Amino acid sequence: MFASPLAWVVLAFMQFVLALIFLKQIDGFLQVQAQLARTPNAPGLTEIVVVPMFSVGSMLLLMSTPLLTMRLISEERRNQTMALLMSAPISMTQIIIGKFVAMIVFLALINLLILVMALSLLAGGILDLGLLFANLIGLTLLGCSFAAIGLFISCLTAHPVVAAILSLAVFLALWIINAAATDPQSSLHLISLLKRFEGFLNGTVATTDLVFFALLTTTFLILSIRRLDSERLHA
Amino acid sequence: MKDTASPEVTLAGVGLSRRYGNNLAVDDVSLELKRGEILGLLGPNGAGKTTAMKMITGNLAPSAGSVNVCGIDLIDRPTAAKAKIGYLPEIPPLYKELRVDEYLRLAGRLHRLPGSALGDAVQRAKRRAGLSDMGQRLIGSLSKGYQQRVGIAQAIIHDPDVVILDEPTVGLDPNQIREIRSLIRELGNEHSVILSTHILPEVEAICDRVQILHRGKVVFADAISGLRAFRxxxxxxxxxxxxxxxxxxxxxxxxxxxxxxxxxxxxxxxxxxxxxxxxxxxxxxxxxxxxxxxxxxQASVEEVFVHLTRQDDAGAVMTEDSRMETPA
The missing domain is CATH 3.30.70 (Alpha-Beta Plaits)
Structure with missing residues (x-):
């Protein structure tokens, strides 16, 4: 993966955008610092700088994960290298888990970049570490879900570009599906990734959200395994 | 089959069939391979050679029939059975952006070679495939003949009991074909080898036994001398x-x-x-x-096929399969 330029371009791009946000938010914080000091119960450094960074980070993840996951399986098919994996003494589950873990390691790298930037603020201020880690957990879970869905879609086709576009469409749909709901009690809110992720941004690590992301990830991993298996059986 | 298989039988496929929708690609094909034997699968395009090979290597589940590798059932214990097979598909499964060494290490690790044995295995596979000086080259920059060798090196890296090569000489120049053939003959000394081809002289040059497939059926199965007499x-x-x-x-x-x-x-x-x-x-x-x-x-392949299929219609299939089709 790191032999290809794609990984580096994605990393560089994300870092560039995140750094921009980071600096802009710090700048904003410094301007309003005096007022904030006088306001009781005012938002602190974490809320003003770190949270927007994670928020933008989630958008960047939404856009870049399709590019990263698109080739996981479809490229193997395209290059006819799937046979190497299929005839090796490893199971379909191991193939899928291996691909998934590789993806997660890469996404963790992105998270790490954000984390390091946030922690650098400790040099000159105080951070709400609880809020910071709630954000981090949220972004990680979101990344896992994206990776699992992207992986499954990559299993469906032999064309990486098709996989990328399809993944992006699915991510976007899941992201903003709550917008379609007029009723605040609508079940669409339950499956909206944005709604789920917002909780983490506010610093709430709810069990339901944890379970939701875990279920979403496992479901798509199992679907991927089934998909590869059925290919061996019916293709 | 498990009980009757003598220890030297490394691979036995019994009654293999594979259906694609309504199209029966492989119809009740049985084959048996002993250690140190080279079996040629011969057939025109679309005869079901590749499908048969995919089933033997576990890339494709058979619609009917069973495969037994060194006494291990491929369907019951796929990972254990696959560990004993080395497979080179029709299109070598190469990662073009990797170096030869990197790729072979990856192949070795996929076959769960422990770290200590990996270096030796890579060296040995490279030596046998004639790639000793190519370790640092990018696979994508190698010629087709050398890429084919990397494919073969990949198939033998874990010292499998059965090596399965799907059309290993297709698209190579005559020199490369000769080199690959001598490599295959060398492999046949220690491993069992199945190779598929649609070139009749190739089978005569390398193989000990031959099975001819036509429309998914075995129409001829005999030692190579039998084929010579037949054609x-x-x-x-x-x-x-x-x-x-x-x-x-x-x-x-x-x-x-x-x-x-x-x-x-x-x-x-x-x-x-x-x-x-x-x-x-x-x-x-x-x-x-x-x-x-x-x-x-020299009868051409086509003529042999025409001959064989004519015989097939007459109901007199020349085959030694009867021995294999009556398991205890």
Whole structure:
């Protein structure tokens, strides 16, 4: 993966955008610092700088994960290298888990970049570490879900570009599906990734959200395994 | 099958069938391979060679039948069975952006070679495939022949009992073909090898036994000598300046069969164990046919197929499968 330029371009791009946000938010914080000091119960450094960074980070993840996951399986098919994996003494589950873990390691790298930037603020201020880690957990879970869905879609086709576009469409749909709901009690809110992720941004690590992301990830991993298996059986 | 398989049988496929929708790609194919044996799977395009090989290697689940690798059932214990097989698909599964060494290490790790043995395994596979100086080259920058060798190195890196090669010489130049063939013969000393091809001389040059597939069925299975006899090792092609009637020629060379191939060109096919050359020469001189060319004729693959399928229709399939189709 790191032999290809794609990984580096994605990393560089994300870092560039995140750094921009980071600096802009710090700048904003410094301007309003005096007022904030006088306001009781005012938002602190974490809320003003770190949270927007994670928020933008989630958008960047939404856009870049399709590019990263698109080739996981479809490229193997395209290059006819799937046979190497299929005839090796490893199971379909191991193939899928291996691909998934590789993806997660890469996404963790992105998270790490954000984390390091946030922690650098400790040099000159105080951070709400609880809020910071709630954000981090949220972004990680979101990344896992994206990776699992992207992986499954990559299993469906032999064309990486098709996989990328399809993944992006699915991510976007899941992201903003709550917008379609007029009723605040609508079940669409339950499956909206944005709604789920917002909780983490506010610093709430709810069990339901944890379970939701875990279920979403496992479901798509199992679907991927089934998909590869059925290919061996019916293709 | 498990109980009756003698220890030296490394691979046994019994009654393998594979259906694609309504199309029966492979129909009740059985094959058996002993250690140190090279089996050639021969057939025209679309005969089901690749499908059969995919089933043997666990890339494709058979619709019916079973595969047994060194006493391990491929369907019951796929990982254990796959560990004993090395497979080179029709298109070598190469990651073009990797170096040869990196790629072979990856292949070795996929086969769960421990870290300590990995280096040795890579070196040995490279040496056997003639890639010793190529370790640092990018696979994508290698010629087709060398890429094929990397594919073969990948298939033998874990020292498998059975090596399965799908059309290993396709698209190579004559020199490369010769090199790959000698490599395969060398592999056959220690491993069992199955190779598929649609080139008849290739099978004759390398294999110990041959199975011919046609429309998914085995139409011929015998040792290579059987194939030679079958395709007319004693057939002759004669060219005559003043050809007689076909019937006259036929009578002259009894009991051999005569076919007209072209204008004044005939093929004389002697039954196994007989030679009609002397007879033919004598008759030609006596009757002044003006014989100007006489050469041993080689039936082309197509002709063999035509012959075999004709036999197939007649219900007299020439096969030694009966032995394998009656498991205890």
């Amino acid at each position: 007319g090792g004693h057939s002759l092609q004669v060219s005559l300046r003043r050809p007689p009637q076909l019937e006259d020629l036929q009578k002259a060379v009894q009991p051999a069969q005569v076919e007209q191939v072209g204008e004044g060109v005939f093929r004389v096919i002697a039954p196994p164990g007989q030679d009609s050359t002397d007879q033919l020469l004598r008759e030609s001189l006596e009757r002044d046919w003006g014989l100007y060319q006489l050469s041993p004729a």
